[in-house]
Amino acid sequence: MIDKRLIIVSGKGGVGKSALSAALALLAQRRGLRVLAMELGSPGGLSSHFATGPLEFQPREVRPGLHAMRMVRSDALLEYMAIQLGVRGIIRFGPVARAFDVLATTAPGIREIVTIGKAIWEVRADRWDVVIADAPPTGQIGSYLRAPQTVRELVPSGKVRAEADLMREALRDPSHTGLALVTIPEELPTTESKETLGWISDRDLVSKPTIIANRILNELAPGDAGSELVAATAELHRSLWAEQQEWLEALPPDIKIPYLFGVFTPGEVAAHLTDVLEDVL
Amino acid sequence: MTKTLLVTGAGGVGKTTIAAALGVKAARSGLRTLVVTVDPARRLATALGVDNLGNEPQPHPAERNLWAAMLDATASWRAVAIRHAEPEVAARLADNEFFRAASEHFPASQSYAAADQAVTYVQARVWDLVVVDTPPSAGGIEFFEAPAQMADLVGGRLLRWITGGPLPGRFLFNTAGRPVLRIADSILGSDLLVRVAEFLLDLRTTYDGVSRRGREIDATLRAASLLVVTTSDPAPVREAIRFFRDLPGVASAPRAVIFNRILPIEWAGAVAPPGTPAHLAMNLTRWAAETVRQRDTRSAFSSRYGARIGTIPWSLRPPTDIDGLARLLGDQADLPWAELGIPGVE
Numbered sequence: 233m234i235d236k237r238l239i240i241v242s243g244k245g246g247v248g249k250s251a252l253s254a255a256l257a258l259l260a261q262r263r264g265l266r267v268l269a270m271e272l273g274s275p276g277g278l279s280s281h282f283a284t285g286p287l288e289f290q291p292r293e294v295r296p297g298l299h300a301m302r303m304v305r306s307d308a309l310l311e312y313m314a315i316q317l318g319v320r321g322i323i324r325f326g327p328v329a330r331a332f333d334v335l336a337t338t339a340p341g342i343r344e345i346v347t348i349g350k351a352i353w354e355v356r357a358d359r360w361d362v363v364i365a366d367a368p369p370t371g372q373i374g375s376y377l378r379a380p381q382t383v384r385e386l387v388p389s390g391k392v393r394a395e396a397d398l399m400r401e402a403l404r405d406p407s408h409t410g411l412a413l414v415t416i417p418e419e420l421p422t423t424e425s426k427e428t429l430g431w432i433s434d435r436d437l438v439s440k441p442t443i444i445a446n447r448i449l450n451e452l453a454p455g456d457a458g459s460e461l462v463a464a465t466a467e468l469h470r471s472l473w474a475e476q477q478e479w480l481e482a483l484p485p486d487i488k489i490p491y492l493f494g495v496f497t498p499g500e501v502a503a504h505l506t507d508v509l510e511d512v513l
Numbered sequence: 514m515t516k517t518l519l520v521t522g523a524g525g526v527g528k529t530t531i532a533a534a535l536g537v538k539a540a541r542s543g544l545r546t547l548v549v550t551v552d553p554a555r556r557l558a559t560a561l562g563v564d565n566l567g568n569e570p571q572p573h574p575a576e577r578n579l580w581a582a583m584l585d586a587t588a589s590w591r592a593v594a595i596r597h598a599e600p601e602v603a604a605r606l607a608d609n610e611f612f613r614a615a616s617e618h619f620p621a622s623q624s625y626a627a628a629d630q631a632v633t634y635v636q637a638r639v640w641d642l643v644v645v646d647t648p649p650s651a652g653g654i655e656f657f658e659a660p661a662q663m664a665d666l667v668g669g670r671l672l673r674w675i676t677g678g679p680l681p682g683r684f685l686f687n688t689a690g691r692p693v694l695r696i697a698d699s700i701l702g703s704d705l706l707v708r709v710a711e712f713l714l715d716l717r718t719t720y721d722g723v724s725r726r727g728r729e730i731d732a733t734l735r736a737a738s739l740l741v742v743t744t745s746d747p748a749p750v751r752e753a754i755r756f757f758r759d760l761p762g763v764a765s766a767p768r769a770v771i772f773n774r775i776l777p778i779e780w781a782g783a784v785a786p787p788g789t790p791a792h793l794a795m796n797l798t799r800w801a802a803e804t805v806r807q808r809d810t811r812s813a814f815s816s817r818y819g820a821r822i823g824t825i826p827w828s829l830r831p832p833t834d835i836d837g838l839a840r841l842l843g844d845q846a847d848l849p850w851a852e853l854g855i856p857g858v859e
Contacts, residue, residue, distance in 0.1 A: 246523055246748030386610065387705060420525040455790035461783050462793050465800040468776075471829045494802030495809065498747075 236410040243414030250277030253366035255505035261298040265361040283499035341382030377437040406439035417479035445485035516854035517737035523749035529556040532646035540578035550646035562834035597722025739767040745807040769821040780804040
């Protein structure tokens, strides 16, 4: 997994995307890679797991060899125009920037391509061995992965079109891009993940995703409970475990992350997940 | 007058089931009640023990005073805008590539359509209470921002800029006098800006109708009572906090929060008696720690946001009939029932 150049981490809201993104970044850093972690989803998701303050567009070193940044669309748009489209000289003219802002709001795909384009451009810049993107949830990830295609349909020629073609290839190249789909063995996340897997393969947007199942309960061996409380907790655990098995069967994961009981800070959660991933990746 | 109760919260916390349970409770207290969902998982139909639900409210076969409807989740504000356009413009819009794509991608699209439809039911004055299970979305708050966003897009602030001023009607897009647009045009390699401007012009003709409707929707949402549902997991709690912190500027402040999947409080700090097999003792310790985490989360929430709190025990199978739904809520003595629009509950 961490041999890819770009890892996009998505999943239904609340399944632990940001924690796993942070853990993947920390693991890559532990292994001596130069890492960029990008916060594309909700603000604070990634930074809290690095136990650091709010991230900015400019990457900041949060551990030796590990930089982190937050996606800011207006900054990325200016950078996109300056670097990718080569209109460096004119971006100081507000009107051009605003023209693109209009397009980014109205024309579909532009907003998303600026975001996904930033991630791909960071890979191409060769400052990092791996770029890890804590991406928007599965409900929105489609419009990001589809963005190059959407733009190709709207823009028949020109620089934007050429860029879109390159991005589409980068996303589809399995040695370049990997999608990590985080899920938990419950009904809604499983259904949503399966739907996501369906349209990803139908549209050939990205190579086969790695499925990471979070909050997996251990199987509880039988035993003489003795007290009512012990029996009650064992019964709840076993029922939840049995229910999890159904959903794990419906969507067999590549990686299983054990349930973390009790109170932990986001930083502690990320450190724990890094240890778990170290054993399987 | 029809009251509205909006049930909000992150996806997957049991919102739809709780909205249905609230509907049953209201119906049994004598209110003619409609429960509305956009949940594509058909959870509402399952919870109510009926086969199918559609866009049209249906009376429940076994429960007097209870109706249910499931909105079409693929509907969009595109349909709303087209409804407010002249026939000729409507035909152009229906075909427009930007409109098609934008209505798929515009974040508030589904929220807007759902809000619009829910308000139609409220305005029908057929029911005493309409319980709305708000759409699952990344940020549930967008449901409340949708009317303003819609009017803003249609309103043509962008349009005025791109076309360089007030507009007489359809116009000739001329980049010659505007080098900035010529540059943009050359980068985009096509007449993209022209097509965007034409689309925005068409869209703007729907402005009066759409913004009037937007104000009606907004007024209904602001007058509604709000109940937030969450579990004790960090992500849904963060979402619940957003409702309490950010919503007062957009809609009415939430009245209460229901924590779902609650472990028995007597588990907190429990220790296994001597002689318990080690793995079972460890299991008790773990669930006791979870119970403490849940309790701390609730008390932080109530002290920080002054919220009235209801709790629903962790049940392994969600209810699949009316009586199960009625039992689910229990009495919830701490919830402000009258403020939620369900008075007369003993």
